[in-house]
Amino acid sequence: MAASARLLFRGAGLKAYTANVNSGAQSSFGTTLLRLSPNCSSQTKTQIKHASHFTYHPDPVPTMYGPTTKMNLFQSVTSALDNTLASDPTAVIFGEDVAFGGVFRCTVGLRDKYGKDRVFNTPLCEQGIVGFGIGAAAAGATAIAEIQFADYIYPAFDQIVNEAAKYRYRSGNLFDCGNLTIRAPWGCVGHGSLYHSQSPEAFFAHCPGIKIVIPRGPVQCKGLLLSCIEDHNPCIFFEPKILYRAAVEQVPTEAYTIPLSQAEVLQEGSDVTLVAWGTQIHVLREVVSMAQEKLGVSCELIDLQTILPWDTETVCKSVAKTGRLLISHEAPVTGGFAAEISSTVQTPVHTLNQTDSNLSTMAKTRELCKDIRDKIVDQHKAGMGYRTIGQQLGEKATTVGAIIRKWKKFKKTVNLPQSGAPCKFSPRGASVIMRKVRGQPRTTRLDLVNDLKRAGTTVSKN
């Protein structure tokens, strides 16, 4: 199972170790660049298959965190861990193969710099790694556990869900393992197949008590990882492995944090909201420019960053503005995290909480209770003027006038359609409307009225 697949990678690592350390132990990972032999000058079909499926879009150089240096994603992880080990004497890093630098080189140099009691290998046992981390965290140490691939995190599922997530709650806050951070390489890499490509965030999103964070690039990675380490809750930090080498940015050398549970609007737009995290952000960046160019569609791009607890406010506010939502993630669609986002966005509760809800434009005539409206009509019938009636009942003359006008026209004091009132559309009329609206979501009321007239039905704009 896990052991046989990993033989591949242990082999790769070992090869690099005995050969030339600088040549990069991860030649088989990350964006495998086109390997053109000197004789071959054009891209053959097989070579195209190895090219990565997206272009990495680096973040602009951050200016508020001090001096920066060029780093790729795994180097930004090393930098964050370096800052942590330097400032926190209780911090320890452990997992399989972290001592020599890790299969993705995230911990290179740390053991030599900080000592073998702080950066050490554990036996090959994920449930042990996380269990050990929980205990160390509960005893007061800052525990940073590495799971070699997110695909192998499942043996630790019990420890994460039943123990880490519930430690504080079940003990009445006597104990907690907030000092625990679990890191794991995550997501598609092209050739990873079933067991080196998984995105398991949805399994853990169902578990209150932990936090799940996924960065899109080195600057975000270091800041978010440092936030996770600082955070007083157990955190799982998934690192998109395809970006380990492909993503290069100017990253601050000092420690800095990027807040958790805050989604980032990367690009503003008006027609549709796009939500993603990790690698798919870069795919969607391309989608944004393609949509603008080819369809004239303006997209708003949001990087969710924290999957749990996620920033519902930013996403819902954006969807309220654009009216449309598209979510892109790498995991299976059934029960994937997109399902959670779309279900929350469509829940009426949210629209009620927002002050710019469309439901707030109800006519004032509806707000007066039926008794008062009937009284207005009676008094009018008795010959009283609008102003007099208004003064008597404490309402504006214009309101009184509106009610009386409506009564005159419709012979009713309540004329707005109520839910459950019989629908006056014929089935044909209704299907015309639905067809039109489905095809063109931007149909206006006037369009519909005109269409229906052509179809032979007269409707009022109300």
Place this chain on the structure above:
Amino acid sequence: MATARGMKTMYGVCSHAVRQTTGLKAARILQQRAFRVNGALRQQPFDSSEEKPQFPGASAEFIDHLEFIQPNVISGIPVYRVMDRAGQIINPSEDPQLSKETVVNFYQKMTLLNTMDRILYESQRQGRISFYMTNYGEEGTHIGSAAALDSKDLVFGQYREAGVLMYRGFPLDLFMAQCYANADDLGKGRQMPVHYGSKDLNFITISSPLATQIPQAAGAAYAAKRENTNRAVICYFGEGAASEGDAHAGFNFSATLECPLIFFCRNNGYAISTPTNEQYRGDGIAARGPGYGMLSIRVDGNDVFAVYNATKEARRRAVAENQPFLIEAMTYRIGHHSTSDDSSAYRSVDEVNYWDKQDHPISRLRHYMTARSWWSEDNERSWRKQSRKTVMEAFEKAEKRHKPHLDLMFTDVYDEMTPNLIRQRESMWRHIQQYKDHYPLDAYAK
């Protein structure tokens, strides 16, 4: 001492096929110690001029005939004891010679636990609490081991270690509060009964999943080692939980990472209804220790002094030498697994009676005390009356207390409440307000 003797016998059993001179054996032990102490050092340089195996995975001699090593379950690891079943000291040099005060305290704690168990078991039967687990027959393992530790040593338990907490001074009120899930519960009424925890007494809150505490104890011990404050960690579990993968993980991690940790296995014969011959085929849990490179011992769990001596020595060496110890305390679960269990379905009443009458930790200690005139019939009678009275008082008080405030359903999920938890809490209050006839709030703290 007993530990060394046990180790040597074990050694003889496992490698009886390999001819060893005592000199070579001693050198072997030294070599292994060297490997452990200098964990980071690589093996000695490969040298094929010698006819010795050069494998990095194991250092052993070659053998030229085929022979499988016997697991040897018939005469396995011997059981260390200090008192016989009648409470008489067998080997006077093993008597820890504790003061009268200490021993009487042992006895009182064991009997107080027993009394509390009886009353709370009954209260579950009467519908006052939802669930309970008794400790009948295992009081010796709790008190003996707890007494051998420092008060600052961290305890990771499974669920049948209430005596450890009692020995450390956890008040009856708080035991009751947790079982009743009332407003005084340190755990804020969130868990089933017997899931105790105390930060002041260094007792990690119990959780229901079995054996999850074992690798956690290894991590805590590692952190304690780095703190360098002479602090040990003890981890309790039953022989059933020792079958879990987490147990294997914990043993292996603690040995490879050199943690000052005592693994205390209460082998009480049953995991709910599963007897030990369906739980394992090897020689119990103690025999697994050497497989991990761990010093191990098997003790008579119903002999408080044997448990005390083994735990004390293990603790001393664990901290001094930064290595884990495995103690398998053999005992018998006299009570049912829990209030949801009726053990007559899978074992005979005669079997239970034997242990209750002939080999009980409380009676053995009483014989020891009466032999020294430290405890009389009068003491017994008045202590029974007094302990029952204090338990009943705590019990009645706990019954009357309010349940915890409803807001506590939503706090401590994270260190700070998240927006959706705040929303959900408000939604709950609105719901309760609207349907207040269906939600009597009088029982809850305001």
